Amino acid sequence: MDTPLTPTAGNDAGPPSEPRYEQLSGLPAEPLTAGQLRELYSLMVAVRHLDASAIAWQRQGLIPGYAPELGQEAAQVGSGYAVDTARDFVFPTYREMGVARAMGVDMVAYMSTHKATWHGGLYDPQESRLAPIQAVVGGSVLHAVGWAHGQTLSRPADGTLGVAMTYFGDGASSQGDVHEAMNFAAVMKAPVVFFVQNNGWAISVPTERQVAGGSVAARAAGYGIPALRIDGNDVVAVVEATRRAFAHCRAGNGPALIEAMTYRRGPHSTSDDPGRYRSLNEERDDAGEDPLERFRRRLLADGVADEAFFAEALAAAKSEEEEIRAGVQALGSRPGSEMFDLVFQETTPALQAQAANWREESEHV
Amino acid sequence: MDTPLTPTAGNDAGPPSEPRYEQLSGLPAEPLTAGQLRELYSLMVAVRHLDASAIAWQRQGLIPGYAPELGQEAAQVGSGYAVDTARDFVFPTYREMGVARAMGVDMVAYMSTHKATWHGGLYDPQESRLAPIQAVVGGSVLHAVGWAHGQTLSRPADGTLGVAMTYFGDGASSQGDVHEAMNFAAVMKAPVVFFVQNNGWAISVPTERQVAGGSVAARAAGYGIPALRIDGNDVVAVVEATRRAFAHCRAGNGPALIEAMTYRRGPHSTSDDPGRYRSLNEERDDAGEDPLERFRRRLLADGVADEAFFAEALAAAKSEEEEIRAGVQALGSRPGSEMFDLVFQETTPALQAQAANWREESEHV
């Protein structure tokens, strides 16, 4: 009577570094051209450099805080690169700087959120195809499902669908909203790609004390959602998996999930102190090889790029960062009147009265 | 590029009527004795009769509403029968009358909730080992996890644990709280049995438009939780599965899930009109054989009981129902002062003032 029941399988999705492609049926994705590979490298360097610089900006007092993505460049650039900004729509968290950059979002407008200028960022989400920056963990996963269902409802004549891609972390996978989103998406066959960056940590809590069963991808099976668990530090694998997931969704086959196994090499945010919950040795052992360094070696080995190209890419990254920093530095505060003006499309007498009162009392100051 | 991804399996848990025992490792449960089988039958008849009567009570104006469980007697009596009320604790929804009866709860106190006497019912939950009746769908699933974790924290010397069993439906499985509960339970290895009555419907929404992938049991795998999908209309199968799940939990192996496939033969509640969303033919085809009738035939075939026993059981059920009805009829309203007195353990001046005011103004009435 006290014999343990055995789990019904599916919860052991292999160690993070082993990509699992076997769940992908059909043709392999078209290989990336040399030009595309170099473009990816340039993006990753730009993102790496901007990310490291943003931490410096914070230390220098230019911005009050920042959530670094060091180590997640392959996962972010690779997935963002697969987006068709003419018809798809992306729902980020607070850590998707690399996705924004890969999608071509105005980076001064993006970084303004970290300067405490405006919560969602100053970029235009409709034009950028990137929803406003989202601080609620798991908060926008359902939005992606709704947006995607909207595509089904207004399906164009050629039958192909705009696809929503939503980002969330291993920690976010614990939120009820994420479950509701997966179930809704699967019931409605909504064209949505759930892109999980499993970076090993939710602030101080490691994945093994967060994600029961050990894998977010394994959850997808319970909803009948096809899932891929991939090496999120291999940018080529990320691009290919994301393209295939998009193709799956675009053709009307319903949602797909990608769990990109990666590692948050930096602190959770500039106010975090990872030394309290993990040692430098653990970091070194668990992080694996640097995705940028790895990609660089590969490009060299394959003869796709040479040292001159890498130097050029770094130089471009540096001048890009300088421009962005200048833009961020130049950013003034938004006028206080926007607090009132942007609440509604149709304002109210009470708000107008409060705005008038505010104007009067702050002019006296 | 547009080849569909294939699901990662695990979502096809077979048709409702096929029990799936293969996931149970180890020894089969001890067989039920003839006496126990007869006891189960008596309980099922009592529940069937009380349930049918409660609908009549509502029509006669004795109670304002009721949520019938017609067709779910095997699932409810069988699982409730497996509870050890000396150490386990059960978290019902609003439809677990059969569980309450099988656990020996005072049925007048139980039915009082349907008389609108007191929301949670008048029984003492701590003594009965049955939490108050719960009207929020999925609302108490997390409570079971918390209670169960409490058992782990205060594990007795003999090492065996009290087990929490929580009931919920196919509809409830869509709620975020249910996902959070499964994840918490699996991460903490909490001794909790998730008992799902998949009765085919959540009011007017059939399981196939509710549960993506088709099976709640299949979800468990994603958390590494062992799951059984059983024929919930076979009371013996239900008792055995529940006992094994309890044994699993009691021994400290963490949570288990049982999905009992059954059918809500009646309306969702006395104010529902199922004719608006399913035809009588569909009901007949989908409901399968009446679990009570089926058990009766089995007992006859196995020579465990005869017609005289069945007649006796029915007579007992009838007199039991009469007694309960008399008790319910005799139930007065609770004094209005309880509204104020039961809010807190330590009342507040504001509440006392409101109570005094209420007393004064209602005495004038």
Place this chain on the structure above:
Amino acid sequence: MSNAILESEAAMADGTPNHGVEQLSMQQALNRALDEVLAGNPKALIFGEDCGRLGGVFRITDGLQAKYGTGRVFDTPLAESGILGMSVGLAMAGFHPIPEVQFDGFAYPAINQIVCQIARMNYRSRGTMPMPVTLRVPSFGGIRAPEHHGESLEALFAHVPGLKVVSPSNPHEAYHLLKYAATRPDPVIFMEPKSRYWQKGGVNFDSADGSDSPAGDSPTGANVMRAGRHVTLVAWGAMVARCLQVAELAAEDGIDVEVLDLRWLKPIDEAALVASVRKTRRAVVVHEAPLTSGLGAEVAQLVTQGCFDTLKAPVERITGFDVPYPSGDLEDEYIPNIDRILFGIQRVLEYRRG
């Protein structure tokens, strides 16, 4: 069946608005309004638990799926956060979602999406992503229902920046306010007084903008439902009808009661409120929600601010108590009844400065 009704059903069939005055229940009036909204805006969608095939547990969406198809009117899985979170995405994609939560008490699981997303997305996105979400919430008590089926969440909603909140008190209001709300570019919480669903009343369809509502006010203002000189009763939803009853009874004692139907709970029509109490010099606010931090406090404070010099007595609040909404047996003790409201009137009339 009267000609008017036949005509209006014909009108419904091709989506053109109804005409004339009809006696309808609030359930029918709401159903008509939704029908017209769907007909008028191909981007309008209705969804929630059981509102498709069943037509909703209160039948407010009855027949609409059959008429507009499962793309426009559909059942969702049983998850309120899912329903509201999905509404955000649909709004971003250019739709006008009209979701339903089945009962007031089941708005709580969706509060995170309502407060942190629906109410803030227009702001967060700097006006580029409006949230024209009309959330229907069958609200308030009085029907001897199970737990969590009789809640009053207006104070919570009214406190949330970015939301507008409205509650109709009769079929005419229900029809016009829902049509108005469901064509706004901002999120509106539409609180339906469920105990009034089956009460009939005249609906004047010709006042397409609600402008010939009883007091001739605009769709965004409060309505004087009964003019009076001695005291103003302020109420909304199901309490308006009760206050009108109270006014009749008080009239027998020579007390001339003005009844103000607030309608919009956010933004509150402060001007109407103040105008009424400046005249009557006394006010009693009535609601079902618990007293402490209820919307009655806001109303009372607006009155006090606006009428400090004329007010003859502190504003009385006759409300539910600070206790969880009780089971059916005790709900008549909990919901403000006629006697308690009369006591409140008496207190403000008899108040003498000490």
Place this chain on the structure above:
Amino acid sequence: MSNAILESEAAMADGTPNHGVEQLSMQQALNRALDEVLAGNPKALIFGEDCGRLGGVFRITDGLQAKYGTGRVFDTPLAESGILGMSVGLAMAGFHPIPEVQFDGFAYPAINQIVCQIARMNYRSRGTMPMPVTLRVPSFGGIRAPEHHGESLEALFAHVPGLKVVSPSNPHEAYHLLKYAATRPDPVIFMEPKSRYWQKGGVNFDSADGSDSPAGDSPTGANVMRAGRHVTLVAWGAMVARCLQVAELAAEDGIDVEVLDLRWLKPIDEAALVASVRKTRRAVVVHEAPLTSGLGAEVAQLVTQGCFDTLKAPVERITGFDVPYPSGDLEDEYIPNIDRILFGIQRVLEYRRG
């Protein structure tokens, strides 16, 4: 290190209370209180996101897991509804849960469990299942944090029957109120003013029941933090310190301001409120939450009810605006600042019946 500190650390080690007066930050005071609560009650448990190994993002639970083990102080998965729902079950099993939600804005996903379960279980179970849950919520704004990290939920919580709500304004209060709250048999929402975590102040450990708090009041009452004759400022949490600053400035102009720290936001100490304003005859209530349906309305109405005859001007509310809490650049425009409070004081002082 002073002898007092060494002694008190020795005392902490074996769980006996501290003695004497120490200068501590609010973070330290809260940490000490939790330490003593865990030492004093083996059924007390602390859990939430990152409060185990990390000691909480604000370090309020620093060192407690090391001291009491992972059974007493533990990290949960990232799900607030899960944390609060689990608390219900632990309370049913006889524990005293002291969960944390990491930031105010992340209480919303748990509202369903807080409102429908924690607040009602004692009632629903007819007193057989008390809910001694002490929910710690780092609250209010002022630290230039990301979105949803600067919210004021007191009006929402105070409206919910079955909850008690308290907010400390300084380290002494923080220590005593948390010790008091975490030993109550009822659910208490403990709102910590996060902008004050690092401010130091004297904590008198000898007032084990909080009874020698500045004004000599009981742990459940409001505190007069500064006596004055001309106007009463009513505040809580981080706004108390600001009001004390305002009082100093006003004093330079000869205006004698009384500052009342409400402390308990449910139940409100109505007697203290009324006593103060009967004396000063004027009141300004200050809070960070949006104006409409904020707790300031309740405070204002309680004052008006209790002081109608003596009040010289309508109660002023100086509050956040009816807008979503803005990003850091604008938060000083949003949170009531010294000037806005001074304008409020001026308005009540200059009010003349027209």
